Amino acid sequence: MYTEKVMDHFSNPRNVGEIENADGVGEVGNASCGDIMKIFLKVEDNVIKDIKFKTFGCGAAIATSSMVTEMAIGKTLDEAMELTNAAVAEALDGLPANKMHCSNLAADALHEAIKNYRENHS
Amino acid sequence: MKKIYMDYNATTPVRPEVLDAILPFYREEFGNPSSVHWAGRAVSGAVEKAREQVAKLINCSPAEVVFTSCGSEGDNMALKGTVAALRDKGNHIITTGVEHPAVLETCHYLEKNGCDVTFLTVDSDGMVDLRQLEDAITEKTILISAMWGNNETGTLFPVEEIGRIARKHKVRFHTDAVQAVGKIPVDVQKAGADLLVLSGHKIGAPKGVGAIYIRRGTRMTPLIHGGHQERNRRAGTHNVAGIVGLGMACELAGQNLEQNAERMAHLRDKLEQGILNQIPDVKVNGHRTQRLPNTLNVSFAYIEGESLLLNFDMKGVAASSGSACTSGSLEPSHVMGAMGVDVALAHSSTRFSLGPDSTEEDVDYILEILPPIIQRLREMSPLYPGNK
Amino acid sequence: MKKIYMDYNATTPVRPEVLDAILPFYREEFGNPSSVHWAGRAVSGAVEKAREQVAKLINCSPAEVVFTSCGSEGDNMALKGTVAALRDKGNHIITTGVEHPAVLETCHYLEKNGCDVTFLTVDSDGMVDLRQLEDAITEKTILISAMWGNNETGTLFPVEEIGRIARKHKVRFHTDAVQAVGKIPVDVQKAGADLLVLSGHKIGAPKGVGAIYIRRGTRMTPLIHGGHQERNRRAGTHNVAGIVGLGMACELAGQNLEQNAERMAHLRDKLEQGILNQIPDVKVNGHRTQRLPNTLNVSFAYIEGESLLLNFDMKGVAASSGSACTSGSLEPSHVMGAMGVDVALAHSSTRFSLGPDSTEEDVDYILEILPPIIQRLREMSPLYPGNK
Numbered sequence A: 001m002y003t004e005k006v007m008d009h010f011s012n013p014r015n016v017g018e019i020e021n022a023d024g025v026g027e028v029g030n031a032s033c034g035d036i037m038k039i040f041l042k043v044e045d046n047v048i049k050d051i052k053f054k055t056f057g058c059g060a061a062i063a064t065s066s067m068v069t070e071m072a073i074g075k076t077l078d079e080a081m082e083l084t085n086a087a088v089a090e091a092l093d094g095l096p097a098n099k100m101h102c103s104n105l106a107a108d109a110l111h112e113a114i115k116n117y118r119e120n121h122s
Numbered sequence B, C: 001m002k003k004i005y006m007d008y009n010a011t012t013p014v015r016p017e018v019l020d021a022i023l024p025f026y027r028e029e030f031g032n033p034s035s036v037h038w039a040g041r042a043v044s045g046a047v048e049k050a051r052e053q054v055a056k057l058i059n060c061s062p063a064e065v066v067f068t069s070c071g072s073e074g075d076n077m078a079l080k081g082t083v084a085a086l087r088d089k090g091n092h093i094i095t096t097g098v099e100h101p102a103v104l105e106t107c108h109y110l111e112k113n114g115c116d117v118t119f120l121t122v123d124s125d126g127m128v129d130l131r132q133l134e135d136a137i138t139e140k141t142i143l144i145s146a147m148w149g150n151n152e153t154g155t156l157f158p159v160e161e162i163g164r165i166a167r168k169h170k171v172r173f174h175t176d177a178v179q180a181v182g183k184i185p186v187d188v189q190k191a192g193a194d195l196l197v198l199s200g201h202k203i204g205a206p207k208g209v210g211a212i213y214i215r216r217g218t219r220m221t222p223l224i225h226g227g228h229q230e231r232n233r234r235a236g237t238h239n240v241a242g243i244v245g246l247g248m249a250c251e252l253a254g255q256n257l258e259q260n261a262e263r264m265a266h267l268r269d270k271l272e273q274g275i276l277n278q279i280p281d282v283k284v285n286g287h288r289t290q291r292l293p294n295t296l297n298v299s300f301a302y303i304e305g306e307s308l309l310l311n312f313d314m315k316g317v318a319a320s321s322g323s324a325c326t327s328g329s330l331e332p333s334h335v336m337g338a339m340g341v342d343v344a345l346a347h348s349s350t351r352f353s354l355g356p357d358s359t360e361e362d363v364d365y366i367l368e369i370l371p372p373i374i375q376r377l378r379e380m381s382p383l384y385p386g387n388k
């Protein structure tokens, strides 16, 4: 059902955890699925220096969380805002059709975290 | 890697004796039982023998057994066949909110086609209220459809009492016994059922065969019209090998039924106790005593079911979950919902279902791998208070 | 005793390659394809492979193939599913008087439930008249159901022309291709069919599995409601072994389809000629050129079918008959009736249907035993003028 990449990120998720005194926090939930995803950012000079996540969700949700953190780290906030769920899914070599919505969660949580940072630092 | 199958409520391997019994019917005795020549004759005897084996397990007469292709077909036949045959009597059906989709979706279809359906609620153990059932009966009620054992939680309905209420009000009683048959004694007379559905692949027969008990004199419109098979109650060339397998599986299930049930209950209880002793924030779903002997449904708080199943899978353990994330549907288990389990805990619900081949070692292995998996997943969870 | 099977239109032995293909799915790969764990995964790939094999044989896309339990289920689904889905469009169905009971009986049921059904007549060869078909179409016509090849006579309908007429009038076209698939090239695109039904046990797969082709975008109400299997088009746990077997049988049928057809036609023609040369007062039923390559239907005047079959049976030959005496019904074959064959000759009609394992020796043996049997039975017959 899942690609090897998905299973790799699912079994060894990168950047799990929380950042204390994070510069930005994004939380999204999908009511229908009941899934919740939280992303924590450390930002310096508009660049994502550190990023961590927590996820309650299926294998695809955990793998996309992990992947999105890997893709975002080191990027400028503007670059990170451009990250799409499609790009995350593609980086995982694809997701089953009925799991595409899970990848929305990850990109959305990242974007929420960036917005939250910008609100706090404007 | 060690493989541990704990998903017998989903399906079962074909039992070796069943496989032996069916093999001759693919190439040697391949005839059509409706044929009059040698190729048909050998085979029609085998079909009738299987009918007797099924009848014996559920205590009815062979003529009351009709072979089907699966439990879902049986449930559709029971509901649609009753509605079509009793149109002149009424259009009201009573069922429960925790039935299998084969009953629930059929009821929703019938609702769109002129039926009134009452979906009885259940309590937090998944149990129906007989008072509520009796109160729901009206002049137009033609059918009560209530399952014998729940596939997700194992909760057993009081079928004998339901049957009594049905008889008292002269309402037909259908019970979906797909999960009960072969695991506990099932007697259509005691239950007072007019219709009862079972499915082969849940009891060691191949997939693609099932049966419906239709009490003598019960008017039914066929779901599948055509040839004269099954005394005009179900058309289509007989699935001879499947039917022979179902017969043998019923015979095997009937042998030592109670000892096997006790053995499974012992293992299941050990698993349950082990989990409760080792892992905090665990909720057992389903009735504590009125429960199938092989079924354990637990919610591991803060963890989503599919991610747990994938971790199990990586360790060779096959189980199942009530999370929407595994089923491709949007809502998590309707059974958990009907029991009032909150959405997060419904997503956490995990079903272990044991079978005749389950062993003490299987249980020990699960109890060994479970705590670290739960710990790791909880640490990843934004809901877990231990992390805050 | 030598056993000669000449009843392949009734059912077929499972082909050895098919048996090999299905065996692993009873005990080793026994999972439920809907499960997410190891036991389910192996199996869901196998189901999808089989879907591709079926799709390839009939030239459609795999997503258009829905697995069923038999041909009868498929025909019921095609007819009832169309009527329920297109209720707003109309209630008129056109079919023919020579369809299999799975279509005819379903039409009779639908007639009792608000549908108008036109049963087209056929000529003495069992052929439909396309003019009559086109004239029968009204504003309310929602479906034309016409079989590809007739099970009793082998007569082939001009499905491409029927499909063209259906498209021209924007009417849905269903064809029961249970007897055609695997014997002659069947291409749903060329035929312009929206629905097509096939059955595994007619082509060397086990009994209890079939498929229906549903053209993309064709609205259908399921016959069996329940779980999400088959993209919500057919609920019920997959008959995995059966489905794998059906896939393999379709693949095998596709190899050398035309050579096999030629080989069977050659043997069939030899049988036909041999009978006509040796035995007087014989009538061949069915179209002489538009006919399944494996089917020969002959009426041996003055003889009743069952008594002939019993004599065959005593010599090890399995064939079938259009006589009411074999079928348990009162009327002799409705197909013979529709073709205007008189009742006595209808009772005499005998079907030889060949298969891939049929040999020249089989045909020679039948030609050897047939004349004395016929002679003996005729001498017993009050109808036989030779006796008068």
Ligand SMILES: Cc1ncc(COP(=O)(O)O)c(C=O)c1O
Pocket: B235, B236, B237, C009, C069, C070, C071, C072, C073, C075, C100, C102, C147, C149, C150, C151, C176, C177, C178, C179, C199, C200, C201, C210
């Ligand atoms: C033309 C035709 N349609 C439908 C059927 C029904 O198929 P099944 O016996 O698989 O239900 C048959 C076979 O009996 C047939 O010959």
Ligand SMILES: Cc1ncc(COP(=O)(O)O)c(C=O)c1O
Pocket: B009, B070, B071, B072, B073, B075, B100, B102, B147, B149, B150, B151, B176, B178, B179, B199, B200, B201, B210, C235, C236, C237
């Ligand atoms: C309670 C219950 N009813 C009906 C069914 C449907 O049976 P089948 O999958 O054989 O169609 C199942 C199994 O999935 C079940 O557990």
Ligand code: FES
Pocket: A033, A035, A057, A058, A059, A060, A061, A098, A099, A101, A102, B324, B325, B326
């Ligand atoms: S998070 Fe629910 S399906 Fe992926």
Ligand code: FES
Pocket: C324, C325, C326
């Ligand atoms: S003569 Fe016996 S059934 Fe017709």
